[in-house]
Amino acid sequence: MQETVNFSSAVLWSRAEELVKEEYIALGQLMEKLGSPSPQIRWRVDADHLPCEELKFLLDWWQTTRAGRFAPAPADVDPFALRPILGRVTVLDVLDGGEDFRYRLYGSAIMNEPGKDLTGQLVSEIWTPLRAFFAITYRAMLQRREPLYTRHIPHHSLKLSTWDRLILPLGENGQVSRILVGLISTAD
Template sequence: MTVDWDRIERWKGLLLENETGEIESVFHSDGARGPSIKWRPTVDDLQPKVLKFALDHWDRAVVSLGAPRIRLVDPVLLAPTLGYLLLVDVVDDGRDFAYRLFGTIAGTVSGFDMTGRMLSDHPASTYIREFSMALYRAAMLRREPVWSHYGPAMAVSTAAWERVVLPLVDDSDKVCRFLVATVPIGLDGQPLRR
């Protein structure tokens, strides 16, 4: 699958400045809604409990570890979010991203499992892939959580996808992975649990 690397880089710059107008125009031209983003959301800013839990876990780990280290990913401590979690590795300094884990609920709702695959190969619409890549690249630079929300164009059971992207650093203090809690929102406005 192809992506427009120049557009990804431009969108990264726009997202760093919290400017989504151009990106929204592309989404809207395909019948999709959004995207909306918020840098450094608080737990109170988020609606789905899964997102609240993941962000609270990240915030607490930063306080205790001094930085969002990759070792904060503990399946036992993150049990309430399992199924909704993605682990996304940075590849080639952000040229691309690899799914180390693609949550089972996200996979069931979307109809595919991206575990072990590259974001550039994601079967979603090209602009969705490009937005996600730009958002991860921007989060690498800002090194802070970011919330995003968008409504897909032709989904049968989902009205929206909502996520919080949490950057993680390695021992050299470089962003190397993202802990992502992603929640598909049903047509009734409630998180899907399939």
């Protein structure tokens, strides 16, 4: 049974700090409260650890495009260059240093219901309780400023598959201003 979970900013930042330190127990407990099993989390991502060609392509694009910088700049994102995965990406704006995130783009192939486009919405306002998990992972990536791979299974009542996410920073001058996420749904 799904429990009510405290989504306060302080709790989300605390879970993000633990994720940065690679301490995953509290995040697993939070996911269980949300009706989902503990997620898989991986920092220091390389293509050998990614489960599908689309995410490997995205990671290769990110590594090549950053060209020695900590991350590609938002202006470096070229939809034509990302064509093989374009419908499976989201781009989020970082608001108030990570207090919230706004979907700038929500890929058409990842909409879990036809016509349910999250473009323009805040992560804090989306309908799923997993918004807490999303905010935690985005905040942790902001602090480490490096790729983060996650695999999670939504609450069983949603009847959705496992989701593999590759979370990548975009920014300039050492600051993450946007987040590029590749999302692939796989069979359980």
